[in-house]
Amino acid sequence: MNEKIKLKEENYEKSLSKIEITKDKMFLKDRIESIVKIIALVFTAVTLFFTYSTYNASQKWKVAEFTALKIKEFSENKSVKIVNKMLDYNTSKISFDDEEAIFIDDDYVDFSLRVDTIDGTFLDNEVKIRDIFDEYFDQLSLFNRYAKADLIKYEEMKPYLIYQVSIIADTNNLKKSKDFRQRMHTYINYYGFNDVNELYKNLGYDIGK
Numbered sequence: 001m002n003e004k005i006k007l008k009e010e011n012y013e014k015s016l017s018k019i020e021i022t023k024d025k026m027f028l029k030d031r032i033e034s035i036v037k038i039i040a041l042v043f044t045a046v047t048l049f050f051t052y053s054t055y056n057a058s059q060k061w062k063v064a065e066f067t068a069l070k071i072k073e074f075s076e077n078k079s080v081k082i083v084n085k086m087l088d089y090n091t092s093k094i095s096f097d098d099e100e101a102i103f104i105d106d107d108y109v110d111f112s113l114r115v116d117t118i119d120g121t122f123l124d125n126e127v128k129i130r131d132i133f134d135e136y137f138d139q140l141s142l143f144n145r146y147a148k149a150d151l152i153k154y155e156e157m158k159p160y161l162i163y164q165v166s167i168i169a170d171t172n173n174l175k176k177s178k179d180f181r182q183r184m185h186t187y188i189n190y191y192g193f194n195d196v197n198e199l200y201k202n203l204g205y206d207i208g209k
Helices: 002-076 078-088 106-112 124-148 154-169 178-190 194-202
Strands: 091-094 102-105
Touching (some): 002 078, 002 124, 078 091, 078 124, 078 154, 102 106, 102 124, 106 124, 106 178, 124 154, 124 194, 154 178
Antiparallel strands (some): 091 102
16 A cells, blocks of 8 residues: 555656656747747847948938039039129129120129119110029029928038028128128019028028018
8 A cells, every 4th residue: 555655656756747847848948939039039120220221321322412413503504603703702704695794793783683673674784684693593492492302401502502692691791781682682582582582591591571
């Protein structure tokens, strides 16, 4: 009888031992599976990070390339060149349509861009100056449209445009007189160059309405 009891106890202990071993194996298996899952998640996260970084770098390069191209096109425009020359100097020698160059000063530009004329009559050179500034502002407007379409950021175009922009828009800029600057502001607002106005605001200057 004692031997049977002893045998049962031994079998019971063996069973317990097997159960413990099974539990250990299951725990180890679960632990390994958890570690594998964590490694997979980390690998996925790292892959996504490098993919995003590569994509982001590529996008920045494309934006920089597009910005450089549009600045180049803007700078090479004939009307833009003439306006930049007029803004740079108080008196400049200008040639219209390959005609003989004539001297144009700030007072003549100011008078040519008047909007309060009663009969709407302008002399030939006044019309040419107006057309040149219209083309200049149209070209400048494109940069605001590029920015609104997320093709160029304002801070990326600012270094290229700020010199000429500040001459017209910055009331503290001494390159031109207050009257000259006010004439430009009136012309821009009166003839509805709204993108130019918005561009100036986003570059830090409010010329009003």
